[in-house]
Amino acid sequence: MEEINLLADKIRNGDRAALSRGITLCESDLALHKSQALFLLDQLYPFTGNSIRIGVSGIPGAGKSTLIEALGTYSIDRHQKRVAVLAIDPSSEQSSGSILGDKTRMEALSTRQDAFIRPSPTKTQLGGVAQQTQTAILLCEAAAYDVIIVETVGVGQSEIAINHMVDVFLLLQIVGAGDDIQAMKRGVLEWVDMVVFNKADQGKETQARVEAANMSKALGLFPSKYAGWSIPVLSCSALEKTGIEAIWETIISHQLHLNQKEIFKKQREDQLNNLLCSLEAQVLRVFLAQHKKINVLRKENQLNWQAKEVPPFGVLEAFKKQLTKIFLEEE
Ligand SMILES: Nc1nc2c(ncn2[C@@H]2O[C@H](COP(=O)(O)OP(=O)(O)OP(=O)(O)O)[C@@H](O)[C@H]2O)c(=O)[nH]1
Ligand SMILES: [Mg+2]
Numbered sequence: 001m002e003e004i005n006l007l008a009d010k011i012r013n014g015d016r017a018a019l020s021r022g023i024t025l026c027e028s029d030l031a032l033h034k035s036q037a038l039f040l041l042d043q044l045y046p047f048t049g050n051s052i053r054i055g056v057s058g059i060p061g062a063g064k065s066t067l068i069e070a071l072g073t074y075s076i077d078r079h080q081k082r083v084a085v086l087a088i089d090p091s092s093e094q095s096s097g098s099i100l101g102d103k104t105r106m107e108a109l110s111t112r113q114d115a116f117i118r119p120s121p122t123k124t125q126l127g128g129v130a131q132q133t134q135t136a137i138l139l140c141e142a143a144a145y146d147v148i149i150v151e152t153v154g155v156g157q158s159e160i161a162i163n164h165m166v167d168v169f170l171l172l173q174i175v176g177a178g179d180d181i182q183a184m185k186r187g188v189l190e191w192v193d194m195v196v197f198n199k200a201d202q203g204k205e206t207q208a209r210v211e212a213a214n215m216s217k218a219l220g221l222f223p224s225k226y227a228g229w230s231i232p233v234l235s236c237s238a239l240e241k242t243g244i245e246a247i248w249e250t251i252i253s254h255q256l257h258l259n260q261k262e263i264f265k266k267q268r269e270d271q272l273n274n275l276l277c278s279l280e281a282q283v284l285r286v287f288l289a290q291h292k293k294i295n296v297l298r299k300e301n302q303l304n305w306q307a308k309e310v311p312p313f314g315v316l317e318a319f320k321k322q323l324t325k326i327f328l329e330e331e
Contacts, residue, residue, distance in 0.1 A: 001036070001039050004040050004043065007021060007025075008043035008142075011044060011139060011143050012044070014143060014144060016116060016143075019116065019140065022040055022044075023132075023135070023136045023139055025040060026040070026041070026132060027121045027132045034282075038279075040139075041135060041138060041139075044138065044139060044142035045138070047142040047144075048138045048142050049141060049268065050141060050144075051140070051141045051147060052147050053137060053148050053150070053165065053166040053167045053168070054147065054149045054166055054167070054170060055149075055150045055152065055162040055163065055165070055169040056068055056149060056150070056151050056152070056170050057152050057153070057159050057169065057171055057188075058171060059153070059174070059177075060153055061174075062173065063199060063238045063239070064153075064172055065106055065151060066238035066239055067172060067196070067198060067238035068106065070241045071248065072085060072115055072147070072149065074241070074248060075147050075248060076114045078245075078248075079248075081114070082115070082144060082146055082147070083114060083115045083145060083146075083149065084116040084140035084147070084149070085106065085115070085116070085117045085148075085149050086118050086133050086136050086149070086150045086151070087120040087150065087152070088129050088130060088133050088150060088151070088162060089129065089153065116143070116145060118136060120133075130161035130164075130278070131275065131282075133150060133165060134165050134271070134278075135275070137165060150162055150165065159191055160191065163191040164270070164271060164274045167254075167267065168193045168194065168255065169191055170192075170193065170194050170195075170247075170251075171189075171194070171195045171196070172195075172196050173195060173198065174198055175198070175199050175204045175207055175211060175235070176199075176207060176211075189219065189222055190222075192225075192231060193225060193229070194234070194247075194250050195215060195232070195233045195234070196234045196236055196243075197212050197215075197233070197234070197235040197236070198236055198237070198238050199237060199238075200235040200236060200237050201237035201239060201240050201242070208235035209235060212235045213233075215233045219233065226257065226261060226263055228261065229254070229257055232250050234250060294323065297319065297326075298319075301319055
């Protein structure tokens with residue numbers, strides 16, 4: 001594991017190529033890489049946790065990437081932050097294609113020395129993109145990025161995943177699109193910490209303020225995620241970079257709120273626990289897939305129902321009993 005120690009040192013020293021290699025290692029399905037990735041994570045774990053983890057969600061074309069670029073550039077220029085951008089693309093779970101794909105290039109931000117941009121992981125057999133994004137967050141923190149922004153397309157499942165890995169979850173709406181109703185219907189608001197109406201430009205500034213005020217009123221009827229936090233609704237133009245400072249300040253006051261209410265520590269523990277459970281399930285799957293006796297049983301069961309000697313679903317019930325027997329014998 002000497003080379004992994006070296007990789008960990010390089011990541012901590014801000015070597016971007018090493019950080020990319022580390023993230024790729026954590027995305028790999030190879031057994032050797034899996035062990036190396038866990039070792040790497042343990043080397044880096046003491047240096048994680050010192051960032052603001054921000055999730056940005058919204059329908060395709062809402063302007064998520066444009067906003068992340070504006071917010072990232074702002075936090076580098078005005079607050080001397082180092083910014084990492086990651087993406088969760090739920091479509092890559094099903095195919096190796098990616099709907100975020102090239103659109104996550106963020107040209108202006110990507111040229112900055114203090115920014116690191118990583119596109120969505122592609123499909124893997126074991127982990128899933130949520131788990132891979134969580135390990136990428138940890139690696140970026142160890143590399144001293146202090147603002148980590150995760151972009152995801154709003155399609156339900158990915159919003160739940162993102163909610164389990166960030167401190168603040170920002171829902172991006174488009175002025176005039178009537179999304180407020182849509183979002184409420186989908187139950188997304190249960191996860192949201194702040195809402196921003198984007199594209200408040202080209203004569204739509206007033207409309208944006210009206211829609212934000214209306215949504216704010218409607219949100220007052222919803223119970224908020226944390227006691228004492230009423231969901232702020234803002235407006236901005238990611239393109240013209242207006243309203244960015246207010247978004248940043250809201251993120252900071254949300255962070256303060258979590259700290260004051262002592263929610264922050266618990267939430268971070270839950271995030272880690274969530275990741276460990278997902279990695280543990282992966283270890284179990286690999287273990288079971290390689291277990292000789294279990295594999296013999298599975299083959300037998302399959303042959304039996306294919307020969308119509310037993311009903312296919314009843315086989316599973318019998319399988320459960322057979323497994324219990326195997327593990328009792330092994331104890
Ligand atoms: N007028 C206006 N257009 C914007 C604004 N922000 C983004 N756009 C435009 O909206 C389009 C989509 O922007 P993106 O930032 O790629 O949107 P996205 O939400 O990341 O899209 P996906 O990654 O495909 O889900 C682009 O043509 C942007 O130029 C804005 O504030 N005002
Ligand atoms: Mg995008």
